[in-house]
Amino acid sequence: MSALNPTKTDRIDVRTSHSVKLLLQEAARASHKTVSEFLLDAGLTAANQALADRRHFQLDEAQWRAFAAALDRPVQSKPRLNRLLNDPGVLG
Numbered sequence: 001m002s003a004l005n006p007t008k009t010d011r012i013d014v015r016t017s018h019s020v021k022l023l024l025q026e027a028a029r030a031s032h033k034t035v036s037e038f039l040l041d042a043g044l045t046a047a048n049q050a051l052a053d054r055r056h057f058q059l060d061e062a063q064w065r066a067f068a069a070a071l072d073r074p075v076q077s078k079p080r081l082n083r084l085l086n087d088p089g090v091l092g
Contacts, residue, residue: 014039 016024028038059067 024035024038028035031038033041
């Protein structure tokens with residue numbers, strides 16, 4: 001088995017309405033894929049987009065220096081933020 005086609009050992013089950021199932025089947029047929037292939041491709045695309053900004057970001061040299069300086073800056077007291085986070089709100 002190649003690295004690009006690892007053995008499939010896990011299963012994902014999804015419950016849906018009949019109309020959603022028909023829509024997914026139609027979209028899969030239009031894409032010349034099985035429903036499983038269609039859902040897996042769409043799910044992987046969505047997962048990568050959702051996680052992209054949490055895994056990798058690029059900064060030019062000036063942005064990196066500003067970012068590093070902000071991380072190295074000592075913590076500053078923020079009394080208004082402290083009150084906001086610790087005082088009870090209108091809902092209790």
